[in-house]
Amino acid sequence: AAAKSLSRGAFILFEGVDRCGKTTQASKLVESLNQSGVASELWRYPDRTTTIGKMIDDYLQCKADSDDASMHLLFAANRWEKKKMMEEKLRAGVTLVVDRYGYSGVAFTSAKKLPGLDQQWCKHSETGLVKPDCLMYMEISEDAAKKRGGFGEERYETTEMQKNVREVFADLREDWWNVVDADRTIEEVQKDVQTIAKDAVERCKRGKELEHFE
Ligand code: TMP
Numbered sequence: 001a002a003a004k005s006l007s008r009g010a011f012i013l014f015e016g017v018d019r020c021g022k023t024t025q026a027s028k029l030v031e032s033l034n035q036s037g038v039a040s041e042l043w044r045y046p047d048r049t050t051t052i053g054k055m056i057d058d059y060l061q062c063k064a065d066s067d068d069a070s071m072h073l074l075f076a077a078n079r080w081e082k083k084k085m086m087e088e089k090l091r092a093g094v095t096l097v098v099d100r101y102g103y104s105g106v107a108f109t110s111a112k113k114l115p116g117l118d119q120q121w122c123k124h125s126e127t128g129l130v131k132p133d134c135l136m137y138m139e140i141s142e143d144a145a146k147k148r149g150g151f152g153e154e155r156y157e158t159t160e161m162q163k164n165v166r167e168v169f170a171d172l173r174e175d176w177w178n179v180v181d182a183d184r185t186i187e188e189v190q191k192d193v194q195t196i197a198k199d200a201v202e203r204c205k206r207g208k209e210l211e212h213f214e
Contacts, residue, residue, distance in 0.1 A: 006207055007093060007204070007206070007207055008090050008091050008093060008204050008205075008207070008208075008210065009039070009040070009089060009091075009092070009093050009094040009095040009201075009204060010095045010133045010134060010200045010201045010203070011086070011095075011096050011098065011130060011131075011132045011133045011134070012029070012096065012097045012098065012132065012136070012197055012200055012201075013098045013100075013101050013134065013135045013136065014026045014097070014098065014100070014135075014136050015100060015103045015135060015136070015138070015169070016138035016139065016140065016169070016182065017140065017145065017162055017166050018145070018156075018165075019140070019145045019148040019149065020138035020140040020182045021138055021140070021148075021182050022100075022136075022138045022182075023099050024186060025182075025186075025189055025190060025193050026044075026097050026098070027042055028193075029097050029190075030042040030097045032190075032194060033097070033197065039093060039094050039095065040094065040095035040096065040097055041089065041094055041095075041096055041097070042097050042099070043086075043096050043097070043099070044098065044100060045075070045098065045100045045101055045105075046060075046075060046100075047078055047082060050078065050081060050082075052074055052077050052078045052081060053078055055074055056071070059071055059155065060154045060155050060156075061154060062153075062154075062155055068109065068112060069116070069117060071109075072105065072109040072117065072122060072125065073125055075105050075108075076105055077125075079101065079105075080129065083128075083129055086130055090204075090210060097197075098132070102123075102125075102126040102129060102213070103169070103172055105122065105125070106119055106122040106123055106168065107165045107169050108156060108161075108165060110122050110168050111156075111161055111164035111167075111168050112161075112164075113164065119168070119172075123213075127213050127214065128212055128213060129212065130210065130211070130212055130213075131211040131212055131213050133200050133203065133204055133208060134178065134197065134200035135176070135178060136178050136180050136193060136196060136197075137173065137177045137179045138180050138189075139179050139181060139183075140182040140183055141183055142163075142166075180192055180193060180196075
């Protein structure tokens with residue numbers, strides 16, 4: 001109960017399909033938070049710098065192939081290996097702005113539509129991980145996403161996969177998510193993002209309890 005009133009940093013998560021602008025918005029947010037005196041860091045998943053992250057990177061770049069279930073668990077392990085540090089940072093008052101997390105994990109693996117790897121199976125590996133205090137779902141229309149340029153070279157950058165991912169995200173959506181209209185200009189989106197983030201930072205500063213996925 002004592003921990004309840006402790007001030008801490010906020011876990012602000014950006015999720016969305018490819019080319020929705022989440023990476024741009026996440027880094028702009030960190031910049032503006034730090035400028036306004038809110039200590040914050042930009043994190044991203046997969047974190048390709050760890051040993052597990054390097055395996056994921058090889059897989060995404062198609063330098064290595066692997067079993068789909070194993071890969072799902074490696075993506076999750078990449079979050080688990082940084083769980084303690086994440087909690088320490090948040091408790092130390094640092095706000096973490098995170099580019100993708102377990103929702104991408106569930107969306108991408110279940111988008112493969114493989115027997116046995118349904119949404120429920122995909123969610124199991126997330127149980128116990130830190131739940132974000134604020135989720136910005138960057139919603140972009142298929143047309144607007146297409147206008148932002150073609151696919152890259154990585155494994156999941158295909159029309160079919162992106163379409164399925166979009167569908168799973170729509171299915172995963174919960175009431176507490178902040179759905180941000182990402183079809184607009186960078187500046188317009190940024191303004192909304194800052195307002196939403198400021199509120200989350202305030203709530204955590206006042207001692208909102210740290211939650212975990214059940
Ligand atoms: P990135 O482009 O944001 O670096 O993400 C790399 C790819 O990894 C992207 O296609 C989404 C995918 N991904 C998963 O399949 N599972 C996960 O758990 C995460 C975080 C990302």
